[in-house]
Amino acid sequence: MEREHRVHGLEPVGQPGRREGDRREHQRHEHHQLGHHAGGRRCALPAIRPVNHLLDHDQIVILTHQDSDLFAQAHDHGDRGVVVAYQADDIDPLTHLGWSVVATGYCRPITDPDALTRYQRLLRPWLGPVMNCAVRIRPHLVTGIRPTV
Known part of the structure; x- marks a missing residue:
């Protein structure tokens, strides 16, 4: 059985009238999950790549190349x-328990050289060429599921 959480004004099916406080709590929970897990997949144009990320002021930052x-x-x-859409998850392959979060929002290049240097110091790319650029995703819609038994 799955429980689905939706935030930013969208309500899960079968739960009309969810209170604003509940929505905010779910949003905080989904952002918390992103902040405590460094791996995910970014989906754009429609390429999907495994990447690592960090959460900086509720914005997802990933390194990329020029x-x-x-x-x-x-x-x-x-x-x-x-x-773009960005997915992060942590699901146990044996028990199928864990969580998955998808954040959809606007992706912009990071142009501040000091910020870029900081992110290059904090993030270690998994694969690919030298990551000499970074982008920031400001989520506008964050949804998540937590498979349960």
Whole structure:
């Protein structure tokens, strides 16, 4: 059985009238999950790649390289950003217990050299070429599931 949590104004099916305080609590929980797990998958354009991330002021930061489609699209859209989805999860392969969170929002390039240096120091890419750029995803919709027995 799965429980599904939705935040930012969307209510789970079968739970009309959920109070605003409940929504905020679920939002805090989903952001907490992102902040305590460093791996996930970013989905854009429609490429999906395993990456690690950090949560900085409720925004998801990932490193990328200058030639990536993600960075090119984020850069081309500038301050408007480009819509992406980011998934992080921690599900036990034997028990199938854990959690999964999907954050959808606008992705923008990080242009501040000091911020980029800081993120390069804090994040260690899993694979690929040298990660000389970074992007920031500001989630507008965060949903999650927690499989239960």
